Amino acid sequence: MKPVITVREYARLTTDIVTVPTLDLAQVSTSAFDWLCKLNATFSNAGATLVQLESRCLLKLDNYVGVLETPCGTRLEILPKHFEREDCVNQSRALLRRMIQASLNLPTREVGAADLQNFDAPLSEWVMGRFLLALDHLIKRGLRFDYQRVEEEQRFLRGQLDVVKQMRQPPGRQHNFQIRHDIYLPDRPENRLLKLALDQVCKKTNDAANWRLAHELRSVLLEVPTSRDVQQDFKQWSNERLMAHYVPVKPWCELIIKQQMPLAVAGDWHGMSLLFPMERLFERYVAASLGRDLQGDAQLQTQSRSEYLCQHKGKNFFQLRPDLMVHHQQKSWVLDTKWKRLNSSAEDISYGLKQSDFYQLFAYGHKYLAGEGELVLIYPRRSAFDAPLQVFEFAPRLALWVLPFDMERGVLLGAPEGFPLHSQQQQSA
Incomplete structure (x- = not known):
């Protein structure tokens, strides 16, 4: 069993000997290095970039987080680059789990101290452990025949x-x-899919507790055949009232069977690979947190697509898609999320902001707010950016707010006056 290599975003991987591995530099085998380069070619064909090849023996990861398993057995765990302290592996894992759970709307269950002892397990083991707990709870309530x-x-x-x-x-x-x-x-589409996911967990898990529970549950499901048509069985998954106790286990089952959610890793090799683009994950995390904290009469809209930048020959050109929009009573706000480190110190005049982002928000303001209103740029909170920046004015009635988002609490800080958050969120900001 090969150990898990833990790094974070933009880390460098090399085939040379690394005496002291860190979260930003680690050694991988030659076969794993070559496989990552081939996988990156697939990503490039799809318009994305997984790694940047810096030399024949050195590559740099991009802003994807999650787990990658290579054909040679190497498991690469990629964590968010957010915490600034050296000993931040457990904190980064906990943050990534919270973001995935909130972003994909995965169900939670209160568990005892035994599960908390395994809280520092890699992401793949955590996903498999959550699936096993949900499946165990389902079996105790009874399978549907x-x-x-x-x-x-x-x-x-x-x-x-x-x-x-x-x-x-x-x-x-x-x-x-x-x-x-x-x-x-018990030969139902739901049970066949659960059996398939359980078989994969039995093969992939390296955790003793997960392995033991997986094989115990496998013995209970001996009479259930394995799914042979995954897509069709998921379409036939019943949502009727008598199947309500199957609801908590379904997202975990999808996550394990499809594995490469929400980003597909194409190829002949299908290991336990769970890759998430960090910018997209941050956007979903902010949306899930705002959906929880907004007032009841406020409406949150994601990925609006109603406006275009211009028209040409009677046709719309260049669709404008802000990440989020909040509507409350007769007022609207346009919000855009950016997974980037800002620095509000006096030494950095531009704070690390990009001019292209301001152009983008300027266009959103004129097309979605008719040139009057408030725009919000949301960045992750850190020690160098823990308070809102002074308001940027595009026009007398069009303003841009740059706000920090507390990643650990899932709270937007310093929202403008009138923004429809609950009172406790406004006070905590």
């Missing part, structure tokens, strides 16, 4: 006699009965 029609030949009568087939029996076989009857079996 269903009747299935069976047509067979028996030496006894059971169910209904198929008269037509019975009359066509050849001489010498009249003592056998052609019958049809129903059998109460």
Whole structure:
């Protein structure tokens, strides 16, 4: 069993010997290095970049987080680059889990101290552990069975006699009965998918507690066949009232079976790979947190697509898609999230802001707010950026706020006056 290599965003991986590995520099095998380079070529064809090749033995990761498993067995754990202290592996893992759980709307369950002891496990083990806990809870409540029609030949009568087939029996076989009857079996699309996910966990887990629980549950599901058509079985997953106890386990099942959610890692090798673009994950985390903290009569809209930058020959050109929009009563706010480190110190005049982002927000303000209102740029909070910047004025009635977002509490700080957050969130800001 090869150990897990833990790094963070923009870390460098090399095939040379590294005497003291850090979160920003680690050594990988030659086979793992070559596989990452080939995988990056696939990403490039899709318009994305996984790594940047700096030399024949050195590459630099991009802003993707999660877990990658190579064909040679190397597991690469990539954490968010957010905490500034050296010993921040556990904090980064906890942050990544919170973001994934909130962004993908995964269910939570209160568990005891035994689960908390495994809180520092790598992301892949945490996902598999959560799936096993949800599946264990489901099995204790009872699997859903269903009747299935069976047509067979028996030496006894059971169910209904198929008269037509019975009359066509050849001489010498009249003592056998052609019958049809129903059998109460656990062979349902939901159970087949759970069995497939459980088989993958049994093969992939390196954690002793997960391995033991997985094989215990596997013995319970021996009668359940494995899904052979995953896509079709997911389409047939029932959401009826009697299947309500299957709801908590479904997202974890999807995460394990599809594995490469929400970013597909194409290729012949399908290890335990869970990759997330950090900018997209941050956007979803902010949206989930605001959806929780907004007042009841406020509306949160994601990825608005109603406006275009210009028109040409009667056709719309260059669609404008702000990350978030908040509507409350007769007022609207346009919000855009940026996963980047800002520095509000006096030494940095521009604070690390990009001019292109301001152009983008300026266009949003004129198209979505008709040139009057408030725009918000949201960046992760850190020690060098823990308070809102002074307001930027595009026009007398069009202003831009640059606000920090507390990643650990999931709270937007320093929202402008009138922004429809609950009172406790406004006070904490």
